[in-house]
Amino acid sequence: MGCQPCPRLFALVCRPPGRLAQRAAGSRHAAPLLDRGGRARDRRPCGRGRERCPRRPAGGRRPPPPHRHRWPLRPRRRHRSGHGRVPPAGGNVSQLAAGQRLLLHLAFDGTAYAGWQVQPGQVTVQGAVEAAMARLCNRPVRLHGASRTDAGVHAAHLPAHLDLPRPFAAAALLRGLNALLPPDIVCHRLEPVASDFHARFAARGKLYRYRIFNHPVRPLWDRPYLLWEARPLDVAAMATAVAPLVGVHDFASFCAADADTTTTVREVVAARFGPAGDELHLEIAGTGFLKHMVRAITGTLLEVGLGRLPSHGLTAILAARDRGAGGPTAPARGLCLVEVVYDPAQLEQWRAHLGDQ
Template identity: 45%
Template structure:
């Protein structure tokens, strides 16, 4: 028996998110079906987390166990031949049988992209949130700094989030202007449901002058979801990377 770790890139536009569900096609379902074709048996993928419908990934991590002794390139180059154009395996590596993509993760990097221009962009419509009025990036940077550290993010999660605790630690939150795009990068040890999208919506409100940058500490302390910004649309969000401590593959 061996365990194989996959690093997966996908455009989530056409899918009902990562996780298997009865009412629509998901990323997990498509990859599991491709693996079943390759291996001649059903395979269950275990992931580092989940992404919602329309959300993208550059570095989703998942793993599975198999008794087949195929070369690793079969799980990258070979598997990619069985996957649709909007899903690809970027890397495949053998890992210890004890590897758990979710429990072993020590951090994640998410990126949210806002397209900040007068006119819409057909090329950006599936990977960004279009906001027309010019955003005050300086104020957004100031607001972003208040999110860094360990806080109760109850005011920055989905109403149906079932996490047992709403305390999370963010290592860095940055805001950068790149041409017509405003890029929000969030690094943290863990995230609540829709947390990055609510942070992005709140930072956008600051950039639009609807909310003071200095209001963020009060929002964190108050825990009132209704007081923070809207949940930014899913298409602007991308899971960039999942971080793990080094280990030695056999």
């Protein structure tokens, strides 16, 4: 009596070839496709010319998988700061009517601009803001600034007013304006003002700051915003020299020759020169300033710091009323318009505390 074959080995040897083995044996149509039971299968897709598969609906598409979430989806949590929050549709969004006069509080890096005022063939800050507003309102807009800065001078706060040509939501106007402005100009806020308000004539005072970096090695990060002076300076003499500037004087010795002004008399309410960290700052506040006035004062102070002028030399320069008597005009990159105020009380605060800081 012979040995009986193993059932497992018999099933393995006699198992019909798989789908990959059938395809490798020849062409796609060389042999019929067999299922696991050895029966021939139709190669046509399910639902085309033969009885459809009972597991598939008509059309050959499988039903979608069941919902696998074990709990209902929760809405995405918003950041506590309110970023991305949609403002309510009620009356909380202030609406600005057409013809409303607005005061824009602007700041800019003046490195790439030929000053504030619009000039033919020049890129200016006023021109850039007017172009953004015209694109936003779809009609021309005229802007009136509180001050006119020189080419290359920066501003941390320069107000300017305009008459809104069409109705707008205040929040949408501020957001749209900043989206269209160049990256070196920003509008911090806007506020409605009276129809007879003028940003320039209503201003009561301005504060300027000139930054000097007095070090043998040139600065790296802040070089577009300050003047580098490698030679040692007499800081004490420079601080003493600014004292005669305070008061009402004729600043013709510190005014540009091509300035279009009727009078050169101005009032300086406070002036300070001294160290501020690794830098030296000249801070000067007044009711008004002439063209190149702060830069001419800075250039004269540098002559004092280098020992070329005595510390009391600015008194004689003021009395001369001649631009040739003063020192050279300092570069524009170190000057910044810090603030423009419309409250007379701020002048008294500068008068009392600016020199003590």
